[in-house]
Amino acid sequence: EPEVTQTPSHQVTQMGQEVILRCVPISNHLYFYWYRQILGQKVEFLVSFYNNEISEKSEIFDDQFSVERPDGSNFTLKIRSTKLEDSAMYFCASNPTSGSGDTQYFGPGTRLTVL
C-alpha cells in the first residue's frame, strides 16, 4: 500500500540554523500539508499546499517557514532560522482530493530537536 515517507526521522540542529524537512507524498495525491506536534501537546496545522502554492496557513507559519515542491515528488518544509520552540515532531500529509470528509494520509514524522 502506498504511503507517505519523511526524512530524516530525527534532525538535531543548533539554534539559528536552517533546516529542511523532506516528505514524499503518495504519488497521485494533489494536496499536501504540514503539521507539528510539540511534545505532550496537540497536533497543530501549519500549512496546506496545492497546485504549487499555499492554500492556507496558520498563525504559526510565519516568515521563518516556507514550503516547496521542488521536483514533482518531494514536498519540503524549510525553517530559516530555528528557535528552541521549533523543537517538535513534524508530520507531512497528503490526499488526492480536498473535500471536508476526505482522509489525509500522514507520514511517520520527523523529530526536530533545536539545541
Added chain:
Amino acid sequence: GDSVTQMEGPVTLSEEAFLTINCTYTATGYPSLFWYVQYPGEGLQLLLKATKADDKGSNKGFEATYRKETTSFHLEKGSVQVSDSAVYFCALTPYSSASKIIFGSGTRLSIRP
C-alpha cells in the same frame, strides 16, 4: 474558532474491558469528524470517520457516532486488547476549510494484560 475537546488521559484498562473516550466539538456548519490513532513510535493513522450527522464510523471494533445535537463523537470499543494501547486523537475538518484538520489534545490509552 472551531475546536475539539477530548477527555484527559492517561486511561488504563484491563484487557477485554469496555472503552469510551469522550470527544466534543465546537464548529460552525457541518464539520467532518475523525478519530486518528498514534501507536508508539509511529505516525498518525486514520481509525474512523463520519461526515454527516447520525453517521457511525467503525473500524477494528471501534465505533463512533456523529451526534449533532450534543456536538459529540465519542469513541467506543466493546472489548479492548493490549494491542490497542496507543494515543487516540479526536479531530475535525471545518466545513468551510477542508484543507486543515483540527485535533484534540489526544488521550493515551494503556491496556493491561
